Amino acid sequence: MCEQVIPNPPNIIAIDGPAASGKSTIGNLIANRLDYICLDTGIMYRAVACKALREGIDVFDAEKISALSERIKIDIRHASEEDGRQFDVLIDGADHTWHIRSPEVNQVVSEVSVYPRVRGAMTELQREIAKNGRIVMIGRDIGTVVLPDADLKIYLEASVEVRAQRRYVEELGRGKKVCLVDIEESLRHRDEIDSGRSIAPLRAADDAVIVNSDDMTVYEVVEHVMRIIAQR
Ligand code: CDP
Numbered sequence: 001m002c003e004q005v006i007p008n009p010p011n012i013i014a015i016d017g018p019a020a021s022g023k024s025t026i027g028n029l030i031a032n033r034l035d036y037i038c039l040d041t042g043i044m045y046r047a048v049a050c051k052a053l054r055e056g057i058d059v060f061d062a063e064k065i066s067a068l069s070e071r072i073k074i075d076i077r078h079a080s081e082e083d084g085r086q087f088d089v090l091i092d093g094a095d096h097t098w099h100i101r102s103p104e105v106n107q108v109v110s111e112v113s114v115y116p117r118v119r120g121a122m123t124e125l126q127r128e129i130a131k132n133g134r135i136v137m138i139g140r141d142i143g144t145v146v147l148p149d150a151d152l153k154i155y156l157e158a159s160v161e162v163r164a165q166r167r168y169v170e171e172l173g174r175g176k177k178v179c180l181v182d183i184e185e186s187l188r189h190r191d192e193i194d195s196g197r198s199i200a201p202l203r204a205a206d207d208a209v210i211v212n213s214d215d216m217t218v219y220e221v222v223e224h225v226m227r228i229i230a231q232r
């Protein structure tokens with residue numbers, strides 16, 4: 001692989017798209033190539049959902065979930081264990097790296113993500129992290145709301161069937177017992193809430209480059225995005 005050095009790459013790169021469209025895989029690889037940091041903002045919403053479940057807070061209690069999102073402390077650190085994790089996710093000091101990916105969290109994360117105060121708290125943290133630039137930020141509303149002045153916006157999409165199949169293979173690879181039909185159903189559920197909410201819905205920014213990866217490998221998507229970056 002020829003890894004070309006790109007002079008003056010876009011300083012802030014936003015990658016949005018539906019669940020399991022390849023955002024974190026592609027985003028991390030792009031960030032590595034550019035020597036940028038990569039922030040997957042989904043982790044933050046997952047952390048709020050995870051903590052709510054642990055504390056027994058009803059996810060439909062807007063006031064309690066909002067208050068939780070304003071006091072929660074989320075740390076993303078270098079991986080301390082070699083168990084397939086890309087990094088550690090600490091919630092109020094405790095390691096919840098794998099809990100945030102559980103089916104229980106998948107089931108409620110989109111519900112907690114609709115509340116305006118939750119979005120406000122997360123958006124503020126995300127903008128603070130992006131302040132120094134040299135960042136690839138991944139989410140649903142990065143190009144539209146969080147960083148509307150991002151230098152490059154990519155919207156990654158793939159059909160729900162392809163996304164479900166990929167997530168299924170990923171989870172099987174982690175040794176989990178999973179059902180393809182359940183995964184597809186869970187993705188459809190989240191897509192529907194994420195696209196339908198009134199605040200910061202999932203959508204491509206008007207100036208985003210749309211990349212459909214239905215027929216592309218991870219490598220092909222990375223090469224495609226790197227070409228877009230080189231042309232900026
Ligand atoms: O990895 P996956 O695409 O399955 O999900 P994620 O990126 O970890 O995001 C989990 C959930 O957090 C999404 O389904 C959204 O409900 C919410 N989210 C959001 O509302 N805004 C973001 N910027 C990122 C995630």
Ligand code: CDP
Nearest residue numbers: 020021022023024025166170213216217218
């Ligand atoms: O971050 P997001 O939820 O959007 O997706 P991901 O976790 O990066 O990707 C979901 C799965 O699809 C991972 O196992 C990726 O390796 C895989 N993938 C793929 O096989 N081909 C692509 N073109 C993109 C992602």
